[in-house]
Amino acid sequence: MNLDVDWGQVPDSVKAAVDRGLRRAQRDALDEVEQILDAALRVVERVAPAEPRVADIVTEAGTSNQTFYRYFAGKNDLLHALMERGVLRARSYLRHQMAKHADPAGQIGAWVEGLLSQLVRPDIARPSMALSRLTLPGGIGQPGRAKLDDQLGEPFAAAGRPRPDLDARAVQHTVIGAMTRHVGAGTIPDETEVRHLVAFCGAGVTSRPVPAGEG
Structure with missing residues (x-):
């Protein structure tokens, strides 16, 4: 079989047929991967806190x-x-929740409440907690966390905060810290705690920034 193809000499109809075949193969591969990932999530949830077997x-x-x-x-x-x-998936859900609000405080509150729902909503709480208990070399890593907290930079910037990146990091650390505590204890935040965290993190939008050298 000759793999050294001069694609300039290949008819457009043949190229189109090859493209269709490649797209079909990619869809089939993605379906297989998703099937394995879905199965892995069910196994992780079932055997937690033990690690699943291949x-x-x-x-x-x-x-x-x-x-x-x-x-x-x-x-x-x-x-x-x-x-x-x-x-x-969490990032997509948070983006959807934030889009429901026009004001920065509302957007930040929606992010906080949406992330906490990973523990509160029964349909996603169990697999989320099971995954959180797994210990992997390097963990999910800073890039994974950044994919979440970078959504907060825009509302803090829109509110005129001088360091929206630090504000976003502070909110993320606060909420992730609360989630980690609950995961470790096998509990979920109640409505009072959720409302308090939403109000606490949203208040940072209007608070006076601390000038350098103070505090």
Whole structure:
């Protein structure tokens, strides 16, 4: 089979057929990966706080070891992908919630409440807590956390805050700290705590910044 193809000599209809085949192969691969990730999440939730076994994930997904290792180098590679997918889904949800508000304080409050809902909503609390208990080399890492807190920079900047990046980091640390405490204790924040955190973090929009050298 000749792989040294002169694509300038290939008819457009043939190129279109190849493109369709490649797109179909990518969709099929994505479907297989999503199937494995969904199965892994169910296994993680079921066996937590123990780490899941590849054999159990493969069985849950109804696939084979060959298919699993076609996409993932090993269990840690899979779990990192699972956590990253969770971060991106949370980011999309937070963006949707923030878009419902026009004012910076409302947007920040929506971000705080939306992130805390990862523990409060029954449909996502159990898998979120199960994933949070896993210990992976390097964890989800700063890039994963930045994908969440960079959403806060815009409302703080719109409010005229001189260091919106530091404001965003402070809010993120506050909320993630509360979530970590609850995950460790196996509890969820009640309505009073959620409302307090929303009000506390939103208040930073209108507070007077501390000049350099003070405090």
